[in-house]
Amino acid sequence: MNIYVLVKRTFDTEEKIVVSGGKIQEDGAEFIINPYDEYAIEEAIQVRDAQGGEVTVLTMGGEDAEKQLRTALAMGADKAVLINIEDDVEELDQFTAAHIISEYLKDKNPDLILAGNVAIDGGSGQVGPRVAESLGINYVTTITNLEIDGTTVTIKRDVEGDTEVLETSLPLLVTAQQGLNEPRYPSLPGIMKAKKKPLEEVELDDLDIDEDDVEAKTETIEIYLPPKKEAGKVLEGDLADQVKELVHLLHSEAKVV
Amino acid sequence: MSKKVLVLGEAREGALRNVSYEAIAAAKQISSGGEVVSVLLGDSVGELANELGKYGADRVITVEHPHLKQYTSDGYGQALLAVIEQENPEAIVFGHTALGKDLSPKIASKLQIGLVSDVTSIEGEGDAAVFIRPIYSGKAFEKVKVKDGIEFITIRPNNIAPLAKDDSKSAEVSSMSVDITNLRTIIKEVVRKSTEGVDLSEAKVVIAGGRGVKSEEGFAPLKELADVLGGAVGASRGACDADYCDYSLQIGQTGKVVTPDLYIAAGISGAIQHLAGMSNSKIIVAINKDPEANIFKVADYGIVGDLFEVIPMLIEEFKKLKVNA
Ligand SMILES: Cc1cc2nc3c(=O)[nH]c(=O)nc-3n(C[C@H](O)[C@H](O)[C@H](O)COP(=O)(O)OP(=O)(O)OC[C@H]3O[C@@H](n4cnc5c(N)ncnc54)[C@H](O)[C@@H]3O)c2cc1C
Numbered sequence: 001m002n003i004y005v006l007v008k009r010t011f012d013t014e015e016k017i018v019v020s021g022g023k024i025q026e027d028g029a030e031f032i033i034n035p036y037d038e039y040a041i042e043e044a045i046q047v048r049d050a051q052g053g054e055v056t057v058l059t060m061g062g063e064d065a066e067k068q069l070r071t072a073l074a075m076g077a078d079k080a081v082l083i084n085i086e087d088d089v090e091e092l093d094q095f096t097a098a099h100i101i102s103e104y105l106k107d108k109n110p111d112l113i114l115a116g117n118v119a120i121d122g123g124s125g126q127v128g129p130r131v132a133e134s135l136g137i138n139y140v141t142t143i144t145n146l147e148i149d150g151t152t153v154t155i156k157r158d159v160e161g162d163t164e165v166l167e168t169s170l171p172l173l174v175t176a177q178q179g180l181n182e183p184r185y186p187s188l189p190g191i192m193k194a195k196k197k198p199l200e201e202v203e204l205d206d207l208d209i210d211e212d213d214v215e216a217k218t219e220t221i222e223i224y225l226p227p228k229k230e231a232g233k234v235l236e237g238d239l240a241d242q243v244k245e246l247v248h249l250l251h252s253e254a255k256v257v
Numbered sequence: 258m259s260k261k262v263l264v265l266g267e268a269r270e271g272a273l274r275n276v277s278y279e280a281i282a283a284a285k286q287i288s289s290g291g292e293v294v295s296v297l298l299g300d301s302v303g304e305l306a307n308e309l310g311k312y313g314a315d316r317v318i319t320v321e322h323p324h325l326k327q328y329t330s331d332g333y334g335q336a337l338l339a340v341i342e343q344e345n346p347e348a349i350v351f352g353h354t355a356l357g358k359d360l361s362p363k364i365a366s367k368l369q370i371g372l373v374s375d376v377t378s379i380e381g382e383g384d385a386a387v388f389i390r391p392i393y394s395g396k397a398f399e400k401v402k403v404k405d406g407i408e409f410i411t412i413r414p415n416n417i418a419p420l421a422k423d424d425s426k427s428a429e430v431s432s433m434s435v436d437i438t439n440l441r442t443i444i445k446e447v448v449r450k451s452t453e454g455v456d457l458s459e460a461k462v463v464i465a466g467g468r469g470v471k472s473e474e475g476f477a478p479l480k481e482l483a484d485v486l487g488g489a490v491g492a493s494r495g496a497c498d499a500d501y502c503d504y505s506l507q508i509g510q511t512g513k514v515v516t517p518d519l520y521i522a523a524g525i526s527g528a529i530q531h532l533a534g535m536s537n538s539k540i541i542v543a544i545n546k547d548p549e550a551n552i553f554k555v556a557d558y559g560i561v562g563d564l565f566e567v568i569p570m571l572i573e574e575f576k577k578l579k580v581n582a
Pocket residue numbers: 006007008009034036037058059060061062085086090091092093094095097101114115116117118119120121122123124125126127128220
């Protein structure tokens with residue numbers, strides 16, 4: 001089976017976020033594989049181990065994303081592709097990202113593509129379904145279970161807490177939700193092997209993409225932090241009085257009940 | 258310039274979701290005096306159409322087909338694209354719900370347009386409209402403009418206020434027939450796990466429990482408090498992992514994102530991944546026996562104490578308040 005995993009290098013949102021000049025400061029920040037993409041990588045490896053085939057991890061970004069690709073290879077992926085857009089694309093939105101990724105994939109005939117259901121930084125959840133639609137293949141989002149029998153695929157997906165059981169067929173793109181599996185940590189031998197696994201780097205020219213074709217459709221005009229919350233009020237005194245005071249505050253001051 | 262805006266109405270178990278009315282309010286602002294057209298898809302949705310008029314829709318288009326009884330991206334995609342082709346809207350608004358998240362990128366890709374997802378507020382009107390959305394798991398916000406083409410957004414439930422209901426208003430309702438073929442996905446079964454009653458992502462009051470609740474039974478007082486306040490029960494992943502409650506209640510980065518007027522966190526430490534799902538709530542109350550717990554940093558009001566003492570007292574106090582009101 002020919003399996004692709006879309007992997008995004010993301011800002012670790014556990015880190016403190018600093019905005020200056022209307023931009024998020026990235027210097028010195030920690031970058032990780034988007035947590036949902038780890039589920040996608042793990043699932044891809046499990047499918048390959050059960051069904052045979054090859055797992056290719058694919059990211060679009062800059063040179064720095066090589067680190068995340070190597071981690072995915074160390075987990076057990078077979079090959080990696082970096083679509084390096086650093087020098088070509090200045091403004092980028094989900095349209096751009098999906099367009100470039102689909103152009104790369106269109107002649108690769110993937111049987112199965114896995115992605116995360118949302119990136120914890122950009123947070124739109126658009127890229128997976130957009131790629132599937134451009135490639136003309138079906139997709140299922142927020143999956144928590146995947147079973148493949150021949151070309152028949154049975155899936156459980158999370159729909160706001162309810163579970164939908166559905167049947168579809170390959171070729172298919174799925175996006176991973178928490179609960180799909182427990183992603184493995186790269187092993188030491190895995191890390192050693194990863195250094196020698198193939199990592200292909202391509203640029204827009206190699207994909208015959210003109211910069212104008214991928215011009216962003218939306219524009220970020222400002223990034224800012226939410227107003228700092230005033231330190232809250234921790235109540236004091238006898239517990240029963242605290243409870244009375246709280247109810248009074250919620251009713252008369254905050255007016256939420 | 259005034260605009261024609263298409264809004265997707267979403268029904269669940271035979272009733273319209275609140276976010277459908279919120280989407281109409283958002284559409285009104287974008288339309289700046291233009292026309293707001295709501296679309297309803299399903300196997301039998303005609304009866305719901307009138308409600309949309311009372312909340313501000315000028316027109317309602319229904320598409321009814323047996324294949325639209327259950328949502329599939331193929332079925333809904335075909336129906337909506339047919340409506341879009343007929344109506345030629347200048348903007349489109351969906352709710353950022355499970356359905357909206359799944360369907361909107363497909364439509365945007367098909368039309369080769371931009372899409373601003375998970376919008377929590379809109380500044381300006383008409384051509385000047387700017388969309389605000391949380392990024393970095395709610396730790397920052399971005400203002401986004403659509404450069405050209407159809408303005409397509411999804412709005413986060415519970416953030417944009419619906420217009421006041423006006424029973425004297427009505428929308429012109431028409432139906433459209435669309436051929437729906439070639440569904441690539443068959444829904445076999447839907448296992449309902451979400452609890453009865455108030456929908457967590459749309460609730461005005463959320464009472465959330467964490468590992469500090471200690472057992473499944475421990476959630477009973479939280480449920481009672483939620484009932485008294487007309488709210489819903491939520492949970493941390495700690496509580497879900499420990500099997501005190503179902504994952505459908507999980508709030509946070511990998512669970513639901515909620516923005517109620519009142520969020521009461523009981524026995525929740527306030528891990529960053531939990532905050533990602535609730536920190537934009539209007540008022541946050543923390544009940545925790547550890548005065549150092551991180552949750553107090555985001556709380557507007559805090560009580561340091563045992564939740565099993567505090568919650569029953571709160572239930573009594575709120576009951577008194579309701580009686581006096
Ligand atoms: C060099 C560079 C410049 C950028 N400049 C801008 C800018 O000017 N303005 C702006 O708004 N944004 C910019 N971005 C961010 C970018 O627009 C978005 O992050 C991207 O469109 C993905 O959207 P999202 O974060 O909403 O991902 P989602 O759609 O939420 O991601 C869902 C899933 O799609 C897959 N995926 C997403 N992105 C990628 C990727 N890059 N490679 C492989 N798989 C992926 C992953 O599986 C992910 O889990 C820039 C990014 C880069 C790398």
